[in-house]
Amino acid sequence: MPLDLSPLWISLKTSLLATFITFFFGIAAAYWMLGYRGKGKSLIEGIFVAPLILPPTVVGFLLLILFGKNGPLGKLMEPLGLSVVFTWYGAAIAATVVAFPLMYKTALGAFEQIDSNLLRVARTLGAKESTIFWRISLPLAVPGILAATILAFARALGEFGATLMLAGNIPGQTQTIPMAIYFAVEGGAMNEAWFWAVAIIAISLSGIIAVNYWQEKQDKRRGQGRAGDAGDAGGAGDAGGARDAGGENTVPFLGRPTYHSSDSGLFVDIEKQLPGFHLKVSFSADAQPLGLLGGSGAGKSMILRCIAGIETPTSGRIVLNGRVLFDSQQGINLPPRDRRIGFLVQNYALFPHMTVAQNILFGLPKGLSNTAIRQLLKTQLTTVQLEGLAERYPHQLSGGQQQRVALARALASQPEALLLDEPFSALDTHLRSQLEQQMVGTLANYEGVTLFVTHNMEEAYRVCPNLLVLEKGKAVHYGTKYEIFEHPATVSVAQLTGCKNFSRAVAVTSQQVKAIDWDCTLRVMEPMPNTLSNVGIRAHHLMISNDPHQENTFECWLVRTSETPHRMTLFLKLHHPSSNPNDYHLQAEVFKEKWANLKDQPMPWYVHLDPLRLILMQ
Numbered sequence: 001m002p003l004d005l006s007p008l009w010i011s012l013k014t015s016l017l018a019t020f021i022t023f024f025f026g027i028a029a030a031y032w033m034l035g036y037r038g039k040g041k042s043l044i045e046g047i048f049v050a051p052l053i054l055p056p057t058v059v060g061f062l063l064l065i066l067f068g069k070n071g072p073l074g075k076l077m078e079p080l081g082l083s084v085v086f087t088w089y090g091a092a093i094a095a096t097v098v099a100f101p102l103m104y105k106t107a108l109g110a111f112e113q114i115d116s117n118l119l120r121v122a123r124t125l126g127a128k129e130s131t132i133f134w135r136i137s138l139p140l141a142v143p144g145i146l147a148a149t150i151l152a153f154a155r156a157l158g159e160f161g162a163t164l165m166l167a168g169n170i171p172g173q174t175q176t177i178p179m180a181i182y183f184a185v186e187g188g189a190m191n192e193a194w195f196w197a198v199a200i201i202a203i204s205l206s207g208i209i210a211v212n213y214w215q216e217k218q219d220k221r222r223g224q225g226r227a228g229d230a231g232d233a234g235g236a237g238d239a240g241g242a243r244d245a246g247g248e249n250t251v252p253f254l255g256r257p258t259y260h261s262s263d264s265g266l267f268v269d270i271e272k273q274l275p276g277f278h279l280k281v282s283f284s285a286d287a288q289p290l291g292l293l294g295g296s297g298a299g300k301s302m303i304l305r306c307i308a309g310i311e312t313p314t315s316g317r318i319v320l321n322g323r324v325l326f327d328s329q330q331g332i333n334l335p336p337r338d339r340r341i342g343f344l345v346q347n348y349a350l351f352p353h354m355t356v357a358q359n360i361l362f363g364l365p366k367g368l369s370n371t372a373i374r375q376l377l378k379t380q381l382t383t384v385q386l387e388g389l390a391e392r393y394p395h396q397l398s399g400g401q402q403q404r405v406a407l408a409r410a411l412a413s414q415p416e417a418l419l420l421d422e423p424f425s426a427l428d429t430h431l432r433s434q435l436e437q438q439m440v441g442t443l444a445n446y447e448g449v450t451l452f453v454t455h456n457m458e459e460a461y462r463v464c465p466n467l468l469v470l471e472k473g474k475a476v477h478y479g480t481k482y483e484i485f486e487h488p489a490t491v492s493v494a495q496l497t498g499c500k501n502f503s504r505a506v507a508v509t510s511q512q513v514k515a516i517d518w519d520c521t522l523r524v525m526e527p528m529p530n531t532l533s534n535v536g537i538r539a540h541h542l543m544i545s546n547d548p549h550q551e552n553t554f555e556c557w558l559v560r561t562s563e564t565p566h567r568m569t570l571f572l573k574l575h576h577p578s579s580n581p582n583d584y585h586l587q588a589e590v591f592k593e594k595w596a597n598l599k600d601q602p603m604p605w606y607v608h609l610d611p612l613r614l615i616l617m618q
Contacts, residue, residue, distance in 0.1 A: 006172045007180040008199060010088055014163075014176060015156035018095035022152045026103030027145060031133065033104075034111045051162075052101035060165025063094060067166065090167035091174050095156035103152040110144020111137060117349035120310045123336035124343040125363030125413055135362075139353045143215055150211050154204040266417055266449040270306055270316030270326070272299075272473075279303070279313075279473040289443050289450040291464030291481070293457060293496055298470040300453040304419040307451070308343050309336035320449065321416050342415035342448075346422045348406035350394040356381075356405050357390040363413035380408045400435055407442065417449040424459065439463060457497050461485065469493050487526070491534050491617055498538065499615065500587045505535040513616070518574055518585050522552050525611045529618040539569065541613040542588035544598060545606045552611055555604040559584040568595040572607055 029048060033041070051059050067084050068074045077083060084090040114137060122132045138145075160178040167174040169183065177200045184193035265286045272279040279299045283290070292300040305311040307318055309325065312333060318326040320341075325334050350359050360380050361373060368376075381387050384404040394402055403423060410418060423439065424432040440463055443450050454460050460467055460481070467484050469477040477484050477493045488494035491502055503517035507528055514521050515535050522535065545553050559578040562569040568591075571584040578584060586607065590598065598605075 004171065007175050007177045007196065010091065010174065011157055011176040011178075011200070012203075014088055014092040014095050015099075015153055015159075017092045018099050018156035019149060019153040021092075021096045022100045022103040022156075023149055026100055026148065026152065027107050027138075029104050030107035030111055031137065033108060048104050049101045051098045052105075056098060056159065056161025057165055059097060060094060060162035063090075063097060063162060063166045067093070085166060086168045086170060086174060088167065088174055091159075091163045091176060094162035094166045095159045098159050098162055099152040099156040102155050103148045106148030106151060107141065107145050110141035110148070113144065114140050115347070115349060117345045117347060118351060120305075120308070120336070121343055121345060121349045122351075122362070123310065124308050124339070124341050125409070126337040126340075126365070127362070128337060136351060143218070146211055146214070150207045153207060157200060157204060264321050266307070266321075266451075267317070267319040268303070268307065270303075270313035270318060272302060272306060272311065273314045277473055279306075281468075281470070281473075281475045283468050283475060283478055285449050285451060285466075287447055287449065288466055289452050289464045291460040291467045292451060292453045292470060293455070293460045293467050294470035295455055295496065297472070299473040300455075300470055301421050302473075303470075304343070304421055304451060304453060307339075307417070308341045308419060309334060309339050310343075340413075340416045342410035342413065342418045344406050344410050344418070344420045344423050346425050348394075348402045348423075350402055350405055350409075352394050355391050355393055356386065356397070359394070359405055360409045360412050362409060365413070376412070380412055384408045403435055404438070407439075411442075411446070415448060417451070418443075418446060420450065420452045422453055422455070424454075436462065469496055471496075488615060488617065491536070494536050494615060494617060499536050500539045501542070501585075502534050502536045503585075505532055505616070507532050520554055520574065522609060522614060523611045524614045524616060526614065526616045529616055531618045532616060534617040536615040536617060537586075537609055537613055538615075539587045539589040541610060542572075542586060543608045543610065544588070544590070545608040547608075548606045550608055552609040552614075553606050554609075556586070556607045557603050558605070567591055570595075572605075574607070577603070 033045065033048075036044075064085065065071050066073050067077075067090065069078065069083075069085075074083070074085070084093055118136055118140075119132055122136055127135070158178055159176070160182065163174070163176060164179065169175050169179045175183075177196050181193050181196045181200075184190070184196065265284055267284045269282040270279070277297070277299070279302055281299070281303060292303060294300050302311060306313050307320075307325070313326060313328065315328040316326070317324070317328070320339070323334075324330070324332050325339050326332060351362065354362070357377055361377060364373065364376070377390065381390055384407065386401060386404060386408075389397070389401065394405070397405065407423075420439075424436060436459065443463070452460070452464050454463075465481060467477075467479065467481050468475055469484060471492050477489045484493065485497050488497055488499065494502070503515040505513045505515055508514050508521060510528055511523055511525070512521055513524055513528075513532065513535050524535070547553065548555070554574050555576075556572040556574050557577045559571040559573050560581050561571070567589050570588045570590065571581075572586045572588060573583060574585045588607065
């Protein structure tokens with residue numbers, strides 16, 4: 001053991017000071033760069049990580065040029081009688097510079113791992129950016145930041161080249177442990193070198209082991225929470241959901257919106273230009289839920305994000321209850337926190353580090369008394385049938401319970417509009433049906449505007465009286481669900497509403513069309529559109545007839561079948577037998593009871609296309 005232990009104390013104070021400085025600057029730089037979209041981002045990123053790439057001696061040389069007597073910072077400090085060259089402060093500066101990239105990159109990675117939906121939802125709940133940082137981003141990034149801190153400390157503790165260039169090797173003043181090791185080896189004092197090597201390894205590893213142990217304890221605690229709640233994950237909450245399925249216990253609205261104008265309702269007229277995609281829609285919505293129906297990439301979720309203020313349209317106008325949320329001509333673009341929008345995203349985006357109670361109360365306005373908050377929370381939990389679960393965390397809840405917490409949170413702040421982005425997509429079929437009934441009950445009592453995004457046409461039909469059908473960013477049909485399902489305007493709309501049988505068509509008379517792909521002439525009852533393109537009929541509207549002389553009735557042969565639990569889909573070929581399994585004209589759906597009587601009948605059969613059921617499209 002060496003007689004002079006000063007390298008230990010010098011190393012500890014320089015590395016601790018460097019870690020302290022990099023902790024704050026690294027987190028600040030990482031969070032700033034996370035949201036930075038300006039010019040020169042790559043250059044700034046390169047400067048931040050350069051000390052990690054450059055040889056330490058080069059870094060030290062640059063610091064010496066910067067802080068030396070003739071350097072810009074050296075000249076500024078000279079009148080004050082200050083100098084960092086060949087002082088322990090210089091060693092701390094060198095350690096700070098080389099440790100900063102590790103702190104910055106690791107913290108940036110921790111922030112990037114946070115689900116962006118959490119931040120979006122927080123903004124729609126009225127949170128300021130500072131609140132989002134302190135209550136969501138920073139707590140969720142703590143494991144990564146803690147790891148970054150230990151890495152930065154270890155790097156600062158082991159710094160040699162840059163420190164030697166800027167602070168030198170002055171025993172008792174600037175000689176750190178790495179220098180003591182180097183010069184001990186150079187002087188042949190191997191025992192002393194071994195002592196310092198073991199010391200620095202022990203200090204570095206102890207920090208890393210402590211962090212790993214803490215993280216393992218946290219993971220174990222979460223795992224025990226999941227295991228402890230696995231048995232009742234579908235219990236208290238989902239048992240209530242089963243009662244909802246009967247229609248007697250639906251969830252009422254959790255609060256009444258306060259409108260700012262007599263002009264109630266939502267008006268949207270926006271365009272959003274993206275690479276390879278152009279959104280252009282115009283519609284209005286009132287107290288009746290409006291369903292946005294369309295396939296993937298149709299622009300449904302983008303519309304919700306524009307209304308919520310998460311995305312900014314290229315041009316247009318959005319007005320809610322007389323309040324202008326966005327107007328490109330007037331330069332108005334309210335931030336999400338001021339729009340009074342409740343947003344329920346697909347994965348619910350519950351804050352994982354907050355309890356059920358903290359999640360629900362997150363968006364409440366300031367100034368409420370503790371008594372009012374407690375009473376509100378109790379009412380909310382009772383309403384969504386989650387009594388007794390206020391102190392649980394999201395990972396301790398089932399999918400259905402999480403969905404109800406998210407809905408309660410979205411409505412607790414009394415929004416003027418509720419945006420639901422495929423709220424049932426993460427649930428199994430049974431639970432989806434139960435919660436859908438809850439949602440219908442909730443929306444029936446909600447007096448605000450509701451937009452419901454889905455790609456499931458049956459779901460849209462059950463939940464929403466009115467529908468807006470979207471395709472490639474454009475509205476292709478807008479009306480009541482009855483109008484859209486009975487009289488879809490185009491083939492794409494008909495396909496979205498579940499129609500499976502189409503043929504190109506030309507008008508023969510005002511009440512007759514030629515179905516080109518089916519090779520037959522059909523009598524129709526719908527008014528003939530100006531630009532007829534197709535005729536269609538739904539699979540469950542086709543009938544197998546015993547009367548071959550009935551109008552719109554044709555010989556057919558069964559090509560193949562497809563089975564579901566309750567129905568059979570029959571693939572039929574008109575006029576003559578099929579040559580292969582994919583050679584068919586029509587799909588007919590029949591219940592299995594009907595199929596049991598039909599399957600043994602000899603061919604040909606006769607299929608009837610009811611004139612009242614034929615759909616004419618343009």
